[in-house]
Amino acid sequence: MMTQYKCYNPAPILATLLLLLLNSCANRLDINPTAELESEYFESELRVQEGVGACYAGFYNLYGPLLNDGGGSHQILLLPGDDITHQDAGRGAMEAFAGLNSANGEVNMLWTRLYQIIYRCNFMLEKLEEEPVKAIYRTVGLNDINKGEVLFLRAWAFHRLWDFFRKAPLQDTRIRTIADAILPPTQDFQMLDKAIEDLELAATLLPASSYWKAETERGRVFDESAYGLLVKCYTLRARYKKADAGDYQKAIVAFEKIKTRQLVHFAENFDYKHENNAESLFELQASHATDQDNAWLDNNFGGGAGQMGAMYHYSTSHWGNYVSGIYGPTKKLIAAYDGGDPRKEYTFAKFTTNVSGNTEVKAPAWDKFDGYQLMKYVxxxxxxxxxxxGISSTNNTRLIRYADIKLLAAEAYLQTGNAAAALVQVNDVRARARRSTEDGKMSASPANRTAITMQAIMNERFVELAAEEGIRWTDLRSWHAAGFIDLSSWTARDFGYNYDTANFEFQVPRHLLFPIPQREMNTNPLMVAAGNNPGYE
Incomplete structure (x- = not known):
């Protein structure tokens, strides 16, 4: 079914925040306020839910079209790595790392949009602790549940900032003054540790998935969402601590608390008719603005005409991809699947999406990417x-799914000496792949493995999770940190880069992180004193 829970329009909340910024000038202005004041806004339980919804809504600015604001963050989340390439060799900053620096627009947008989510979460966490706000609740336990939701969303943004930028400042309280916004860069694992702390608490506050009403609230996070993200965070930290057994064991503990998730037909994970399914742990709740879903606006626009959808035309020939261009599978990815693996056609295929007509019907193949078009979500x-x-999609972007978590658990089991349990997780994923045929008949491929290695787990993640935003580049860099692979020895072809190798500029350690954005370097003297990330000074 299509998404049931859709985030509330955050415009009233954002108007309140704007008024707060102008509050110091209020005694000089002899005019009435043009929107509700913060002190008056949270008058009912529903209004608080709208505030929580505004935290979810921040994700639209990462995954939506935003054609008048540089597009979504798809380029920076998809192109680095070895699974996805661009039809245009000129998109070199993300795919070839050519000229990547602090002024890069994609880097600045990702940084800004993650902090927007964090700011909304900090605002709501403060409100949820205020006694007058607590007093308006009528549903027993909902205040704690709301805290759990907001902590989860903030943790998601924290772990992304740490992963991509490492030394990003930790903003864990509401910013009220300019001075409050001048924060020191974090050290070592500080921000990732904070994400884990938030998630451990969120897991105790969030309800079971069955708590949320399917008709109106489906898609809000639940306790197993927090456990899934904990698996991702603990595994990430384990890798950067040189395959630390203690963190891998903590990942296993979190994984074994996930009891209700199961693997569904592979294609259903990218199908608008099967959103928030049994495999899902967290999704962007793609929707449609009440009046018109305007792909040129951001989600903050309000008035029923902002955008609430997801953007996937980076995979198709639709004219709306004029910001992103067209992405496709690398030759390396094309060659990675076992013959007859049903996942291959649902990931890329030799036909195209009929974006100018009936999208139920397959259109002829094109001449790009050896004839293959990316197929997830389209x-x-x-x-x-x-x-x-015809630009925005209401097909939810799946941000955490159970197959991802099972393969991370396989790594954790293997690295703590339990190869048998690791093998079970990998073979579960491969067995699901065999069941995922279009006609319902069982495929013979991919066969179960009889033994497990770290290389086998890495290969499985490559074919299972290809073209899912933000996963592959995180895997490659952190596997390098753990010593499982050595990116310093990789050639342009190893990265799936098929243009002139003279244009490929990847360097270790420089490109293992993105640069701190120039705007932050220009406005934060504490970051200037610490310097940019290695190689970007």
Missing amino acids: YPGRCWFEKVW
């Missing part, structure tokens, strides 16, 4: 786009 018959411009 597979004919499994995709949907709004009807005015």
Whole structure:
């Protein structure tokens, strides 16, 4: 079914925040306020839910079209790595690391949009602790549940900032003055540790998935969402601590608390008719603005005409991809699948999406990427786009799914000496792949493995999770840190880069992190004193 829970429009909350910024000038202005004041806004339990919804809504600015604001963050999340390439060799900063520096627009947008989510979360966490706000609740336990939701969302942003930038300042309280915003860079694992602390608390506050009403609230995070993200965070920290057994064991503890998730047909994870399914742990709740889903606006616009959808036309020939261009599978990814693996056609195929007509019908192949088009979220018959411009999709972006977590658990089991349990997780994923045929008949491929190695787990993550935003580049860099691979020895072809290798500029350690954005370097003297990330000074 299509998404049931859709985030509330955050415009009233954002208007309140704007008024707060102008509050110091209020005694000089002899005018009435043009929006509700913060002190008056949270008058009912529903209004608090709208505030929590504004925290979820920050994710639209990462995964939506935003055609007048540089596009979503797809380029920076998809192109680095070895699974996805661009049709245009000129998109070199993300794919070839050519000229990547602090002024890069993609870097600045990702940084800014993650901190926007954090600011909204800090605002709501403060409100949820205020006694007048607590007093308006009518649903027993909902205040704690709301805290759990907001802590989860903030932790998600923290762990992304740590992963991509490492020394980003830790903003864990509401910013009220300019001085409050001048924060020191974090050290070592400080921000990732904070994400884990938030998640451990969130897991105790969030309800079971069955708590949320399917008709109205489906898609809000639940206790197993927190455990899934904990697996990701503990595994990430373990890798950067040289395959630390203690953190791998903590990942296993979190994984074994996930009891209700199961693997569904592979294609259903990218199908608008099967959103928030049994494999899902966290999704962008893609929707449609009440009046018009305007792909040129951001989610903050309000008035029923902002954007609430997801953007996937980086995979298709639709004209709306003029910001992103077109992405496709690398030759390396094309060659990675076992013959007959059903996942291959649902990831990329030799037909295209009929974006100018009936999207239920397969269109002829094109001449790009050896004839293959990326298919996740745009597979004919499994995709949907709004009807005015045909740009935004209400097909949810799956941000954490159980197969990802099972393969991370396989790594944790193997690294703590339990190869048998690791083998079970990998073979579960491969068995699901065999069941995921279009006609329902069991495929013979991929066969179960009889033994397990770290290389086998890495290979499985490559084919299972290809073209899912932010996963592959995180895996490669952290496996390098753990010593499982050596990126310093990789050639342009190892990265799947098929253009002139003279344009490929990847360097270790420089490109293992993104640069701190120039705006932060210009405005934060504490960051200037610490210096940029290695290689970007």
